[in-house]
Amino acid sequence: MTILVLGGAGYIGSHTVYELIERGENVSIIDNLQTGHLEAIHPDAKFYKGDIRDEEFLDKVLQKEHPDAVIHFAANSLVKESMTNPLKYYDNNLYGTMVLLKSMLKNNINKIVFSSTAAVYGEPQNIPILETDPTEPTNTYGETKLAMEKMFKWTSNASDIKFVSLRYFNACGAHENGKIGEAHNPETHLIPLILQVPNKQKTNIKIFGNDYDTPDGTCVRDYIHVSDLAKAHILAIEYLQKGNNSNIFNLGNGKGFSVKEVIETARKVTEHPIPELICQRREGDPAKLIASSKKAQELLGWKPEFDNLENIIRSAWNWHKKHPYGY
8 A cells, every 4th residue: 555644754653654664555754844853754755845735735746646545643733832822723733634635635535544632522521531422622722633523524525535533642652663752842741751850851740730539639641652553543544445434533541540650650660760749730631531442442453552551651761761852
């Protein structure tokens, strides 16, 4: 198969490219390198530097590569930034997706797997969260991802385009080969922030609230290894190749770990004291976010291999201690 990966120089995109190439697929990447890294691109992938909002550029790549399917990671994803600069998110995430769909229709490419997010649910009404639960985003980022899902749905209804939307929870960890991993600037994810302490980049880790209705008072999240996410995207392509209809799936481990549990596990893995600093709650942080991935397991045949928090953090630490400042 020939697969076009949009945002293939980013965190989850680069891991998916590695997974595809290891399986012998032909992979092309489009990335504007706004948040992606040239060093994260697999040497066997074809790379086109450009922006998906550039329709002429997109048409040229689609005509040249004519992929069997597209995987779409090209979106801005910082919750805090999305609240202070919402139009940036509507422009890149929504307008970019509209240009992409127009180009796919024009060039007769009809299969796409889309990187969505648990942020579409907002404050959950049930735990674990099901795909059929209400979607009430509490930030612009989640709102734009939900709007992208709706754009796929209505376009799919009006054409032969079929899509799979993957709503994932807390992506974490790094490739087992240690060549690629997580490198954001600014960094907002918990595990890399914790690992900055043993890497001597900061003196403590902040815990935002310790009075939640959870066993130890800190927020509980579902952590899913980036390589497990990559494999789910490939299974989603295979699902579409078999002629199945468009669908939406949650991706998570189905179990939650509190902030304190993650810190304690990081202490164990790094063999380093990691002082914690209790701060005020952040606005909009739900107490618990845990996914039900039963549907993905049943219909895609997907099962997380990295379901042990210690192994997840060990893979992340293997990357961060060798790349304290990213690529």
